[in-house]
Amino acid sequence: MRFYCVLLTLSWLISTQFVVAQTRVQKKEVAQAALAPIGPNDFKGNDTHRIQAAVNAAKGTTNSITIPQRNANGTTIWKIDQAILLPSEMTVILENCVIQLSDSCRDNMFRSDNAGIGITNPVWNKNISIIGIGDVVLKGAANPRATGDGFRKLSLTATPTHNKDRSSYGTDAGKENRKQQSDWRNFMVLMAYVDGFKLKNVQIAYAHAWAVTFERVHHAELSDLRFYTPQFRDLNDKRIYTYNNDAINLREGCKYFRIDNITAVNGDDCIALSALDLGPEFHSNGNINSYQITSTKHTGPEDHIEHVYITNIKTNYTGVGIRASDSASIHHVYINGVTTAADPNIQAPYNGSPYTVLLGNRAYGKPPLPGLIHNIYVMNIVGDGLNMIDVKSPIANCVFMNGIYTGTAAAGPVSYSTDKTLIKNVTEVNLVKIPSEVK
Template sequence: MKRHILKIILGLAVVISLFVWAGCSETSKNRGNLFTEEVTPNIFKGTDTERIHQAIEAARGKSNLVRIPRQNANGTSIWLLDSAILLPSNMTILLDNCTLQLSDKCRDNMFRSDNVGEGISDPVWNHNISIIGTGEVTLKGASNPRATGDYRRLLTLDTQKELEKGNWRVSYGTDAGKEGMKQKGDWRNNMIVMAYVKNFKLKNVNILNSHAWALAFERTWYADLSDIHFYNPEMIDVNGKKMLSANKDGIDILFGCKYFRINNITGMTGDDFIALSSLDVFPDVPKTNGDINSSTVTAGCWSGEVDDTEDIVIKNIDCESVYRGVAIRGSDSAGIHNVYIQDLIFKGLGQKHEAILLGGQGYGKKSVAGKIRNVYGMNVIANGKSLLAVESPVHDCHFSNGILANSKGEGVVYNIEKEEVRNVTADNWGAAGSR
């Protein structure tokens, strides 16, 4: 009997030990999976750009997450990019206390959705792309860029000399005068380009000296942009000499963008801090996707209501700009509507322009009456030329609680006959002490 009980106990012990061993093995296996789920470029070989692309391919369909750490395996603390990082659907890039910089060889974006680019004439939609910074993250333009500015800017090695001659449509670039190199800027000069993307997130990054627009969105739906700081002056230092790097907007929201949430954006830009632009500057010229001779990677024209810009919420903006804090411009039948601006602090460098622009002249055909409508602004503090300028026949736009710190300016400036606008109000809105 005792021997029988002993056999049972020994048998149970063996069974229990097998379960424990199996559990430990499974735990080890799970730990192994957790370990291999973290994909970083440091486990691959090649240039920084090549290693980041290899990491994206390794993560695609598995963890769908790539972490770019502060320390580069090449011994530096910087990731130097020779071409754009192309982002597929369902991909998160975690920027962990790191610095990414465009190299002096690069003539491309820093990040771009992989569904668009030169020669891609029929892009499909991408989904669920995130670029998330943790800690101190910096995205920088090149020290000595090959090209800067928009598609109408001629590259030059001495911008000051050209400006003194009256040639103001110029921008710096080392490709100037080189045979076989494109001699004007284009959409590749924009630091981050997302087009035909649904669900995009960008959070907690510092952006320094982009080559043109810092963030460009085309036909993008459901975007969340937050905790972004810009240092993006027009004049950049190249080998101890100041050079013009033109069209240095912060955020550009273009044709067909919908459902944006923009919050807690700070810093300084050499051009508009935030621009909502639906402009067909040359309406008689055909527009195509993937055209390298453009400031947009998709067709820069309005093709119906699907290309309206709508439902844009802009909150908690503290900015300095030579131009506007928020500029809303549309041409012809392009619609921009349901825009909400709240808590804007605007310092107009040189006090040449207004905190908010409604409309815009000189960008193709005049905006059709009412196509820009339902724009709301509240809690605005500015020291620019004015709080608000109206330049198009806008409808149903309302503003309240605006203080113009310098008493010389006006609360609202109409650069259009007042009879052309409809139902535009500004309450408690004007110079301090005169409201």
């Protein structure tokens, strides 16, 4: 009897230990599952649906997704048919992956989810990040339906000669029931009304227009970015032309930006700061017929561009363009380290780089009022284009220091093509033009 009692007790102890161990394993598995990254391979559907499903599942839980190199469909590329919409508090980790717009896509690759067609009253998003790990490439379509910034007419035969007809390549050209002008959907990454944004360690190739653009975005960090966005691409042994291909664009209301370590082959500005209003027909949000996704109207200081810090920039074409119109203001911009040097292996647009740094606007909307482009500090720049620093509007309280102009077209390092009597408090320090015989 005693033997059976001992045996029963021993059996109970073993059973209890097994249950405890099993419970521990289950808890560990649950904890590991909770910590496991959410990714598109966890879902079904096409690539776009799976990535968006991952974002939706992560919202309010992990607030993070990881797009890996390997696609569950057996490829190592992710094809996007429509914009991936990113909510607040979302981090997208790109892990050694290639993401490409499909030939059927006429949309952004990534967009903040608070902005889009018909969204007339966008609310603020916050804290969105796109972070690359390893080698990450974001690519335009192989044969895009539409390219070009605002008001470009789609064409199958866009030409390289100054693009006087304002055309840009797109397979939608001439097709019935297809919009024949380009618009903001051609921008690869588009953020609007976002407070807190990061984009780090990615390469962007053959964007359909501006590669990365911001409208009314605050507190952003852009770093370690490589752009290959010339104003052409080769398709079936034929060169096609796309206009215009800025790398980074800051529009109305962008404030507190840190932009560092950018290398670019660009077809227009490497970095553009543009507060440009072309008329009341563009004063609504979510307008598919506009060149911006939000209103271009300047309503006051909240729409000024200010406190932008730009460092360590290398480009083959134009460097930093600062343009405002009418009552818009751009101020407190700090530029330290921009090199513009032509690449002999890349066809430069038009007649070569017109400037390393541009201040002013005489081409878009009304010219800016005197002094509204102010407190611009430019230092440690090198340029070989038609101008190094090109001043086209009456600026105020600016300093240009330590610049080397290696071009031959301009008389000196700074070119003024505006009424100098309206310019106030501009200081030039240690700016030189290198004689042609020592180049």
